[in-house]
Amino acid sequence: MMQTGRLGGIARHARPRGPIEPIDHVSVSVVGGLQGDFRGAVKPGGKGRRQVSLIEADCWDAAMAELQVRPGDRLPWHARRANLLIEHLRLPREAGTIVAIGATLRIEITQECDPCSRMEELLPGLKAALLPDWRGGFLGKVLTDGEIAVGDEIRIER
Template identity: 40%
Template sequence: MSGRVERIWIKRSKQHNMDEIGEVRVKAGKGIVGNADQGGRRQITLITHERWEELMRELGVSLDPSNRRANLLLSGIELANTGERVLEVGNTRLRVRGETHPCNLMEQVVPGLRDAMAREWGGGVFAEVLIDGSISVGDTARWSDESNKS
């Protein structure tokens, strides 16, 4: 099953707005070049368009997915229960390290959003960059054959 990169955002500094861009460069072990979050296990965050729309229907609101503050919005691919799997996006690979738990900022966006996102991987996933490369809007996203290797 393959998906598609729909939108890309970077956070130039902590607690500031996300800037939408068409392409990012990523560095292995670091994350997105120019993004505030560098290194560690949470180098890049992802959510799906389908999950975001489900959350919006549940809450009875219509908000732009940039409010989630994830780096990548994907469509056509499932992210739930994918810890430790490898996702090929553009010409790079990302190892999913876990479920993204929503922060208090989500409650400021709309009451109930944080709790809704906390269920069933609703906040998306965070990942580690395995190889240098680039990711562009329109790129394919698919699970790697190596997805179960450590």
């Protein structure tokens, strides 16, 4: 039986250190990644290993709990600067995993998304809380184009 989850959120940022824009739906392509996100375009000669970033809701929740952040003071998931929020599904912690979202989008997980010092600017201790067990998320390369929306099904294909 195939495990499935749901796309709980979509966010993008048009420039490095720019504001995060949560959105309800977006086009994602092999050439440009998440439409409107600065990381998506594959540079000439590049491999596109960081086109899209994903984070599991459970991992974000675990980091907030570890830091004992009260529910009313919690940072939103997109403060992590990830593009896609995965709910109700645990991804394999390995490169090469293929994740399907919606009808046609396919993303290959290329590596763990290590938290950067920017996380410390948001909340002291957050970088360390996101280090274990791929809590900081996943980076991926777009294999096939797709239109996605919050609520779409997410599947692990391999």
